[in-house]
Amino acid sequence: MVLPAVIAGFDVSRVFIDGGSSLNLIYANTLRKMNISLANLRPSDTRFHGVTPEKPNFPLGRISLDMQFRTPDNFRKEKIEFEVMDWPSQYHAIFGRPAYARFMAVPHYTYLLLRIPGPRGPITVKGSFVWSDMCDRDFNRISESFGMQAEYDAAKLTTNHDVLPDVGRSSQNQQTFDTSKNAKEVQIHPTDSKKSTFVASNLDVA
Numbered sequence: 330m331v332l333p334a335v336i337a338g339f340d341v342s343r344v345f346i347d348g349g350s351s352l353n354l355i356y357a358n359t360l361r362k363m364n365i366s367l368a369n370l371r372p373s374d375t376r377f378h379g380v381t382p383e384k385p386n387f388p389l390g391r392i393s394l395d396m397q398f399r400t401p402d403n404f405r406k407e408k409i410e411f412e413v414m415d416w417p418s419q420y421h422a423i424f425g426r427p428a429y430a431r432f433m434a435v436p437h438y439t440y441l442l443l444r445i446p447g448p449r450g451p452i453t454v455k456g457s458f459v460w461s462d463m464c465d466r467d468f469n470r471i472s473e474s475f476g477m478q479a480e481y482d483a484a485k486l487t488t489n490h491d492v493l494p495d496v497g498r499s500s501q502n503q504q505t506f507d508t509s510k511n512a513k514e515v516q517i518h519p520t521d522s523k524k525s526t527f528v529a530s531n532l533d534v535a
Contacts, residue, residue, distance in 0.1 A: 330441050331460045335397040336422060339363050343421045343460060346436055346443060350425030352377065357389060357415035359422060365392075367413070375412055388412040396428070403449040407431045419463075 330346040341359070352375065357367060370390025377386055390413055397406040409428050428434070435444045441456030511530050518524035 330436060330438050330443070330456050331420070332398075332424075332441075332443055332454050332456045334422075334424075334454075335395075335399065337363055337365065337394045341421045343419065345420040345423045346456075347423050347425055348429060348436060350423055351427070352423070353409055353411045353425045353428045354388075354414055354423040355392070355394070355411035356418050356421065357413055358417075360392070360413065365394075370413055373412060386414070389415050398432070398443070398445060398452055398454050400447075400452055403447040403452050405432060405445055405447045405452055 332344050332346055333340065333342050334344045335341065336344075336355070336359075339362075360367065367389060370392050373388050373391040375388055375391070391410055392413055393408050393410045395406055396409040397404055399405070407428075409431060411422065424434075429436075432445045436442070437444070441458065443454040443456075445452050445454070512527045513530045514525050515528050516522055516525045
């Protein structure tokens with residue numbers, strides 16, 4: 330479920346509502362677009378799995394930002410602590426269980442709705458099927474780039490850089506086809522005898 334929110338005073342359109350995440354995540358590129366310097370990050374000892382295979386992921390640090398859901402006559406704002414990750418994502422931020430608890434939020438995934446208590450009654454935040462579909466398509470594109478990067482890293486580990494490629498080697502030891510030996514001329518055009526080529530004379534008849 331993808332919902333809009335206001336983070337650090339900026340309208341953010343792609344916040345992924347993930348009740349299965351134990352972390353709130355925001356991406357370094359999102360902070361850059363907000364003109365928030367990464368020098369403001371605090372150290373983090375968090376690590377987690379499940380994003381890239383067979384190895385843990387470590388955030389750049391953590392940062393606390395005001396996060397707000399609102400309607401014209403009602404709004405709710407809380408300070409949320411985010412782990413900051415520096416990799417491509419189809420989302421601007423991920424709203425995990427710590428943010429759920431802070432906002433006392435109740436999601437309705439079937440209808441793409443989030444209900445949270447507000448000072449003037451419940452606030453209903455509506456998601457978008459269009460945004461969700463766009464994020465799914467972006468995910469497929471980004472996941473392919475992760476796969477290509479993994480293959481590139483694996484190739485670097487297995488490539489012997491001391492061996493020159495074939496194009497850089499001397500051609501003295503390379504065998505070439507000698508048309509004067511063991512070759513015969515074959516006409517390749519049915520009516521023009523001038524159009525011919527040479528093939529090995531010991532080829533099997535098709």
